Amino acid sequence: MNWRVRIEPYSRPLFFAFSRASRGMTLGVRAVAVDAGGRVMLVRHTYLAGWWLPGGGVDRGETIGDAAARELFEETGLRATAPGRLVSVHSNERFFRGDHVLVYRFDAFEVGELTHRGEIAEIGWFAPDALPDDAHRSTRARLAEMFAGAPVDPLW
Template sequence: MEDWKRIVEPYSRPFFFALSRTTRGKTLGVRGLVLDKDQRVLLIEHTYLEGWWLPGGGVDAAETAHEAVARELREEAGVNPVELPKLISVHSNEQFFPGDHVLLFRVDEWEPVEMKAQGEIKNVGFFALDKLPDNINGGSLRRIQEALMGFPPDPIW
């Protein structure tokens, strides 16, 4: 049972943000929009957050954004990009984490690898655009709609 992580997350968030700010300065995150051969989109469910999300995370020191999204995809979803991920859009994550931005990358060509997440991922799945989970994260849903359904881009995550 991993529900305790969702209960603790709101209380631990300020400490995580403070640590991130001191080790990263202005923070930058990445998310990957990965499609399978049937044009279904990859989503993950964390053990510590509600809902389904596009996989991703923070860019570490001395790491490029491309390296970060590839690392996060391998760790969280067992997906290794075969080609350089393509930058689709940049979004402010100011409402959730002041000073943070998120880059969205698209990955069409990939190979499966062993997932390396250590207790942070509850579920991984591919979903048809007309069958996305009801509890998909709002920012993830908007990015999918913008990138794949022709919705106008929003600079806010």
């Protein structure tokens, strides 16, 4: 197991404490890139177990849609060639008080150069109905909402 995955349970509370002290509310995005074959791009981080939708925090002065496109590019190398479409909004109170996550879908993109610096261990395309066994619960839930008609859960 990667050392970053092992220390994550200990470093996350420190990150959350800093975030809470510096911001009253946090806002994050996740990007669902869908290729011509209907597959979705997922990432495995170097510091978290399992497969996730690409995403991260919204920077000060940045629009939410721009943040989703930026995170998609930074984590996968996919550069959006058209704006993403807002799919859903979720409260992440269960995990982090005051946090909200917005999910954007991208159907138009081109492959660019990967720019992440040690954050992403692996990327991959997967059919929404054939996800890896260790796909994170939230990834499975968002894709079921988008592709299998599951009701949108307002909680992350």
